[in-house]
Amino acid sequence: MTKNAIGSIFFLAFSSFYFFNVFSIKKMPGSQFEVMTASTFPFYLGLGGIIISSLILVLSFVKKDNDFLTLEYLRKLDFKTTFYFVLAMLFYGFTIRTLGFIIATIIFLTIGFLLLKEKNIKRILLISSGVSIGFYLLLNNVLGVYIDPGMVYEYFVGVES
Secondary structure, eight states: OBHHHHHHHHHHHHHHHHHHHHTTOOOOTTGGGOSSOTTHHHHHHHHHHHHHHHHHHHHHHHSOOOOBOOHHHHHHSOHHHHHHHHHHHHHHHHHHHHHOHHHHHHHHHHHHHHHTTOOOHHHHHHHHHHHHHHHHHIIIIISOOOOOOOHHHHHHHOOOO
16 A cells, blocks of 8 residues: 555544544534534534545555555654654643633644744744734634633633623
8 A cells, every 4th residue: 555545544534533523512502593603614624634535545546656655664754753742732632721722822832843843932932822812813803703711811810700
């Protein structure tokens, strides 16, 4: 099997698992007539992943390339960085509720840039802060998707009753 075929099979399995779990997302009462619900974006993301990975899988069998998966190729891969990225994603998943979206995303993106060996700290912090704050404002203010600010924010600002 070629590298493209193996990669597309893994991506197809992940996308299928993601797509079928979309249907277990609970909807808010009365949201059945809404244009966008909590499952709209994940639905299309999973469906797009299934379509793209299926196309790549079919094209990898149609196009006869000699790019086979070998032991030499596996030795060249950087599994250590991949493992650190998985740990960073787990950290992000476990801290987003406590730290809040903005702080957890800034930390996650900073760790990601450092793992990718970016040296310019100023650039790292500007991009991480800009992306997380911009995405938060886009979701909260433009699209109307509520994102919980986190327990740290609630502790320092106080919770309105």
